Amino acid sequence: MGSSVRVRIAPSPTGRFHIGTARTALFNWLFAKKETGVFILRIEDTDRERSKKEYEEDIRAGLTWLGLRHDELYRQSERTDFYERALKKMLEDKKAFFCGHTVAELEAEGESQRTAKEPPRHVCSHRDGKRSEGIIRFKNDSTERVTVRDIIRGDILYDAKLLGDFSLAKNIREPLYNFAAVVDDSELKISHVIRGEDHLPNTPKQILIDESLGLPIPQWAHLPLLLGADKSKLSKRHGALALLEYRDVGYLPDAMINFIALLGWHPKDEVGEVLDRDTLIREFSLERIQKSGAIVSAEKLDWLNKEYIKKLSKEEYRNIADSYVSEKIKSEYKPAEFEKAIDAMRPRVSRLGELDSQLGKIIERVQYDKAVLLWRGKIAQSDAGDVLDELINLLSNIQLSEFNAEAVEKYIEPIIQKRGKGSVLWPLRAALSGRETSLGPYELTDILGKEETLERLRIAKRVLAV
Structure with missing residues (x-):
């Protein structure tokens, strides 16, 4: 008998795929893998004006790069009939109605509530059900508190009266987010809704819709916000990139998976922080996700990526x-x-x-700075010139076919013994690179080869002679 766990990642194709949505996708994928469940990709493209094909392609390319393969794929734009049936049922059952208020009227109502310091909501005067067009609203007659039973946060109570008669659809064929999500989660038999904390205010509305349609309520798990180094909500000003931009600047997918997994979740202490996919799947649990925000550290990502490059x-x-x-x-x-x-x-x-x-x-010949060749005054000009002369003479004796780092190290050892390591290797490295910081001198000679090594030493010698 298969697992009853069915989870979904439900991005909207209205912008680039970012690390926050990638974190939600990863946690859903890990949970599905851990429980031998089903991981669903549902493209929430009901916003016809803002949804674009290139953004859907960006989402799918990002998931593919991370190796988060979905088991099932759905698009809300292809599921309009499901929403229409459910909307008609709610209208027939007098649990929804058409609202004819204008935008100007609703804005005036909102302004009045802000002035009176009241919670913003719309308690509609068109609830009698006599209208047949306009926005479709939920007929909110609930007087009780709505309890969101969250695996991460525990029970959260909402006063249903403060939700007002919230909107469900623009019309019978254009559902809004909360309604479409509820219908789809039921039709696709979603067992756990794992998503960001920013969706918490939507949850009591979705529970009320579930109850009105007689649908099972999924288990909820709301992930903590991602924060920048200053502990404010992560944004572009913190250097946050679209997911595939991390690929483009040279992060490895396994390093990204490891890094994203640690944004708000942690394994047992003895497991460490460098975690491959099998370890992540084995160790993952919703109960080990923290409530407080998770800081996205570029330094930690760089460190992890370096570890994965080594592997x-x-x-x-x-x-x-x-x-x-x-x-x-x-x-x-x-x-x-x-x-x-x-x-x-x-x-x-x-x-x-x-x-x-x-x-x-490495390959570029730069204009030499005499101060760099002289180690900022630590080596006398005459001594540096003598060292370069000796290096040119010694390295010229190495056969072209035998010229490598090991041979260079062997040939210049007598000069190092006579003059000291720093007095020889600094002018050699500075002459080969033209810079204060670079690869080591032996690595540079190995890469540049005999002819280029000798030519750079001669150029540096001429600079010192001036």
Whole structure:
């Protein structure tokens, strides 16, 4: 007998797919996998004006990148008949009615309530059911409190009277969010509604609709808000990106899954923080989700991504890294030198998107700063010049076919013994890179090769001679 757990992610295709919706998708997916249940993707595209095909494609591409494969797919735009039947039933049962109030009248009512410091709501005078057109509203006769039994937050009570006669549909063929969601959750036999905390105000309305239609009420679990470093609601000003932009700047999907999973949920202490998918599925539970907001830390994401870059095999890393380097930069390297360069950068990058600029810095000849060559005054100009002369003479003796990091290290060891490590390696590295910070000197000689290494040493020597 199969599991009775059926969950859904229900994004609206009205904008780019963001990390908050991705977190909701992941928690639903993990819960379905843990319970051997069904994970449903439901595109909530009833907003005809704002819904766009490219945004649906962005949602699906984001889920595919994360590896969150759905078991069933539905679009609300293809389910209008279900909503129409349910709306007709509520109208026939006198549990809904057509409201003929104008926008201006409703705005005036709202302004009056704000002035009187009353909760905003519309208690309609058109509840007699005599109208046959206009917005369709729920006939709210409830005088009791509505209890939302939330797995994460416990019981939350709402005063039903404060909800007023809330809207259900623009017309018989255009349902609004709360009504369409209730009908779909029932038709698709959704057992658990796992979604963001921002949907909590919708929940008592959805419960009242469920009860009016005689439908089973799903179990609720409302996830904490995502926050920026300043603990305000996460937004673009915190550097938050659309999901696929994280891919584009070089984050790995497994690192993103791990990072997103820890936004508001935590495993047992002994499990650690670097968690593969199997571990996440095994450890996940709704009861371990926190109530308070979850801070999205770019630093933690960078750290996790670096850990996942380390976990890749050499072949996996090279294949993925290659896609982040432009053809312009690749063309400036010989194939063997290119592989050495991306291998050398592997422990140094947090995002693979950094590779293009970093590899460009290695191959680019910069205008030398004499102060950099002299370690900002720590090495005398005459001593640095002598070191470069000795390096040129020694490295010229290495056969071209044998020129590599190991050979260079062996050949210059006598100079290091005589002059000291810093006095030799700093001018060598600065001459090869032209920068204060770069790869190590042995890595640079290995990547640049004999001819380019010697040429850069000669150019640096000429700079010091001026």
